Amino acid sequence: MGESFKIAVIGSGPAGLSAAARAAELGLSHVLLEAEAHLSNTIYRYQKGKYVMAEPAILPLRSPVSFAAGKREQILETWNRESDGLKVNRRLRSEVTGVSGTRGAFCLKLADDSVIRAEHVVLAIGLQGNIRKLGCPGEDAAFVQYQLDDPDEYNDETIVVIGAGDAAIENAMALCERNKVIVVNRRDEFDRAKAANNAAILKAIADGRIQCFYNSGPRKAEDQPGRRPRGLIILNTASGEVHLPCDRVIARLGATPPRKFVEGCGVAFPTADVTSLPAVSATYESNVAGLYIIGALAGFPLIKQAMNQGYEVVEFIQGHNVEPADEPLLRGKFGAMPGFRTVDAALELVQRRVPVLAPLTRLQLREFLLDSELRLPQQGEVIFERNAYSDSFYSIVNGQVDIELVGGKATRTVTLGPGEFFGEMSLISGRRRSATVHAGPNCMLVETPRRSMNKLIYSIPAVKRVLDQSFLSRAIQAAIAPERPPVALQSLIATASVLAFKPGEHLFREGEPGDCLHLIRKGSVTISRHMDGRDVVLAYVPAGQYVGEMALVSNIPRSATVTAAVATETIRIDGEAFKAMLAQDPPVKARVEEIYKNRLARNVSALQQPERGGVIGFLMAQGVGEATDVLLIDESLCVRCDQCEKACTDTHGGLSRLNREAGPTFENLHVPTSCRHCEHPHCMKDCPPDAIKRAPNGEVFISDACIGCGNCQRNCPYGVIQMGVESKTRPSLWRWMLFGGREPGLQDHAHHDHGDVPKKAAKCDMCKSLPGGPACVRACPTGAARRVSPEQFLRVARKE
């Protein structure tokens, strides 16, 4: 029949632990179920000695267990001690494999087939998923591990690495220098890994530095007490069983994402997108009555938020209506609203006025507005300028704004009123603002940062639909006929659809019939032609412009191949509708033809200089296709003095963000390891405190809110982020010149032992706090180093 509790909490991360602790404090019957042999597996798996941060600093903590910034070990120790003190009924090694039932009558199935009954379930399993284990007897043996902190800890051991993904390969490569490494791969290739890792492991195997068993898997792991080596792993291989004595088994088999388990409990996800999370009510209840979801799984990626929710959810289950911990913050934000009474009333007003926010649940709305700012600009005030790089999204709660559209020489003003929104163009395209926006009378706006907006787009299909639709008509209008009102383009817009292309995928190929126009809304493409047996790149077209008009204007087949340089989205416009529109609108037709002629001329001149195509191709491969600003070194001028690096070091706390020598070279053009300030920065993707921002001039920078989790470092494909500690003091040039000592511009090695100071992410900020541009460029004595935006190539090209 199984034991029965009032509240069963699944997962003992900060969210679950805090919920169970609150239940224990209130004396409620409860159980805390944790799959692992310890509490809080996500934090347990942080790197040893990691400094854990307590962001956001302004949010108060509300939980029976304490939490303050500090070392991982210290925090885990405190949680263990305090939960013991509160007599939390915890069950370790109790993985829940299924939940069924609803409020009052839940039935939880555990991995060992036992069953627990509960009136309420709190799901707090985070997003890390469950680590895949060996799946054979002995998977928890002492010599089997599922993580590798520091490969340098091991010497002269025989280590069996199981797995074929990036983590397994990177571990094997790091260990094989000083140990005998054997890799076990279930399949006969490593092609799921990054190209570089794949090449590296194949080479190491070919050179005999690593031994590999293909088409093999573990059958059994056995401790051999008192013997050396202390472990034995038995493999099933194509040619029968193999016994491998070893000191250590490191299994890197990835993790199962929690979604399937959660769906198995009856919880619905709003979209199929991998980033989509289940929607919960203001009391954290999911679509299954009595099943509550809190913490990272509910979309709250920080420890403190998770702990607060743990406390609150138990209160809600008890029927208490607690004021959420963020209430004072919201009151601070919206208190300035004319006629403000309560936070709830203010939230409701915003939701009623702005239709795009209508599908949000109360909790999503709170979260959304907590990230947003209320803006009350004076009439005439500039909200943003054309060509600025900001990427936030604005909803109009009251009053109106005037948008100045520039089309050729004429400008046209569009007025938007309450309930409408703007700013979605830069949000989607990642490019500069396309128009200047002024405030009208009585203007009340809500400004939302990019991340919160993207979160909404990915988790609420209705929001995505509305934004896409509006983007479609506004972008078509801006790119093709800015002087025409949208109604004139209705027939065109009706044929449009959004298409997505992977890097390297063709939009269309040379010789195909031309039946459509592509307006690039995100990413960029290259135009190439096949000549003398190879593809010659002619040009590069960024987001905001269209391709494919040539075949439509001239009625000939496609004269070139168009390929996505990076992940790209286009708006496809039907060719016939486009031609019909041109026939009706001679001025627009004249402009399209003008562009067509220019392109034709430029293609001809590009074809005469095929070596340029090589440079474009090279730069595209280095990520320039998604860059807004990139450091390029002309090696025929560079005297390798490293002044550029020293300048970076000196102006950024002794930590250079630039590696001059690393990075590829094409002819004389060298692309050093330095930030490209991407249009859609990959580094922003998964930053728990949303610390990575874009400044109005386009600089992507990391603010002090960084918690040092290292996600951005992993996500940047160009390897330009490093984790480190900035030094507070800066060497004095005078002192060095007169007396010697610490030289400006050199990395500060004495400071390298930083003890308790947390490491944070450091990357190029283009010296945005210094007037006159980046220090690296200003310090280069020969003019070899320059930071350029792809737009600047264009300007230089036109001058010729």
Added chain:
Amino acid sequence: MSTAAETRTVPTAAIHEGFLAHARFRYFKLASLLCVLAVAVYWWDDPADGPNGGTWLGYTLGTVGALLIVWLTLLGWRKRDYSSRLGTVRGWLSAHVYLGLSLITIATLHTGFHFGWNVHTLSYVLMLLVIASGVYGTIVYARYPTLITVNRDQSTREAWLAELDELNEQSLKLADALDTQVHQIIVQSIDRIRIGGGLRAQLFGPREPLRKAFAQVEKELGMTTRFMATKLRAQPSMRSLGPDESSTVSFMAGQLVGGSHDNESAQKLLDLVARRRDIAGRINRDIRLHAQMQVWLYIHVPLTFALLAALLAHILSVFIYW
């Protein structure tokens, strides 16, 4: 989102502008003007006891020259004041080079062509030496960067070192399979590879040239099998080597082929040794090019300080002993 549909074409050069051409040769023009002006006034001026440092023009040119020298020295300060917003280092260097060169005219006119064995002429000579080293540096800065890039051939020093390690390991393994004598010789050749070294080695290449280390391997191996050499000379891997080296490599190859070893491993080992020589050579050339490109500053700067000292003595003595 921009309205005009504009394709971008990337130019190959044009993005960068070197320090000599900085701001369309602004400082070249300024320095030339200064020189022309100085020469014109010098011609026009006709002092009673002939041109010399003591006339009003002499004083003016002397003051201008001394101030220029002090300012030229300040490049060392600006270079390291990384957050300075006082112009770019490139602009400073451009002005440094052209105004530095203009000193030849200004200081020479300042002397009025009076030279002797004294501290005055010493200052003048030191100045010319500093300038000469500067001119050398400018030439080196113009030529070496491209040489380095060409020698690098898209690779990096780390990649080379890693490959060298690997080649060593592979050739040992191959040699091991072939026979112990070959193995021993390969071990010795690995021990003899020299990378970098002291200043001399950096500037002129390692004292025990790699060529010797490799040549020795090859010679020892070649003793017994001279007769095979001609047969193998046509091998593609030999073509890139110099005449005597290629013969020693082929002797080794001959020995290997002439012995009981299998032809394929012999050829492989041969290729490995040749590749190793190529890489070791490139690394040392890379080090040499870097050293040669930078060493002149170690003459330019100390001479600058000697010049400043002499200049001080020159000025003091003029005022004291007049």
